[in-house]
Ligand SMILES: Nc1ncnc2c1ncn2[C@@H]1O[C@H](COP(=O)(O)OP(=O)(O)O)[C@@H](O)[C@H]1O
């Protein structure tokens with residue numbers, strides 16, 4: 001069962017902090033530990049910053065996934081920006097402008113348990129899920 | 135990515151022991167623990183968290199500010215963890231690449247293999263060693279039906295994979311000449327056009343081509359900007375430079391090369407090489423040509439293959455077993 005929790009619009013750099021805070025609060029509510037909270041917040045940072053930098057505006061959605069035995073936090077970053085032309089290239093380690101820091105989308109993929117991108121010239125949707133540890 | 139339950143138990147156990155005893159042996163086990171964790175690619179933020187969780191158990195009434203400070207530390211370590219994970223992946227990729235280059239280098243060896251000709255009048259030896267995985271030097275022998283011998287020595291300016299590609303092309307061009315076309319001038323003129331047409335700007339090749347006529351014992355040669363060769367004359371026991379000049383291959387399509395010849399007497403030794411031999415470095419100092427020739431001379435009583443092997447060993451050692459450039463030397467000794 002999925003339950004939409006909330007949605008945070010990204011328009012200015014400050015909104016990145018808001019999205020982090022919201023994501024962390026939901027993560028805490030759903031019972032994630034300290035490390036996972038920090039990882040979720042970092043993943044949100046990366047996704048929100050990509051929206052801010054490359055698409056200008058967009059939003060981050062939070063959903064709760066009820067499954068057995070763990071609970072999931074599903075985060076969807078959605079924008080109507082120019083899209084990513086070659087997703088497979090972007091997903092290679094070392095491609096991001098942060099090269100060597102391990103950040104960027106490959107970093108997000110590693111921080112989370114599930115990861116998916118759909119990108120066309122009409123926009124980008126990145127979906128990630130983190131499950132509580134049992 | 136998650137650490138194991140037993141890992142957590144171990145950490146807490148170690149920490150408790152250390153708090154009690156302050157013993158060096160516990161620190162030693164902590165060292166083992168961290169190596170183990172690295173092997174299981176447990177990232178630094180996990181370790182900080184384990185420390186925090188263990189402390190919560192050991193000191194239940196911990197100050198709230200200390201608790202928050204751990205939250206802060208974990209948050210700060212997340213990026214280190216990400217960099218660490220990326221490092222892992224890149225390292226694996228590097229290992230993979232290296233093995234792929236190894237396969238390519240083997241393939242190059244097979245592709246560029248040339249047989250040292252066996253003839254009565256000449257004792258021939260050759261040694262070619264790559265500085266990196268792929269060799270940018272190349273040598274090639276051709277023998278015609280009368281037993282005359284053609285030898286090409288080439289050096290691509292530039293190293294590594296592009297140089298190796300270029301060499302394969304030159305080899306196939308060389309092999310396409312029929313046996314009665316193996317005269318130096320003809321070969322360099324033709325190869326030059328092939329290189330000029332097929333190799334992109336900024337890549338140059340030097341080549342020396344020699345043709346040994348077994349009937350007359352004349353050595354015909356031409357050079358496209360290649361390192362000069364030498365003849366160690368038996369009579370004088372002195373080196374004579376093989377004087378040949380010409381433009382590098384691939385610079386201009388309409389170059390014609392000059393061909394010369396010289397008489398080779400019994401026990402004269404023809405020595406050809408690439409600049410990896412003459413530009414050996416010893417610390418900060420280039421080895422003088424003089425010195426290279428002296429070394430060759432000191433081994434000149436040996437059979438041809440032993441001469442080149444010994445020269446190589448000598449310079450390998452002099453350069454602390456780290457070649458800076460591809461190294462190729464060929465020796466042709468008239469023995470009859
Ligand atoms: N939402 C997006 N819209 C358009 N392009 C994007 C988006 N997210 C990422 N990109 C493109 O993908 C590239 C890689 O992104 P990322 O992995 O976050 O690394 P970085 O942002 O450091 O370059 C970016 O440089 C950008 O060109």
Ligand SMILES: [Mg+2]
Pocket residue numbers: 046049050104105
């Ligand atoms: Mg980014």
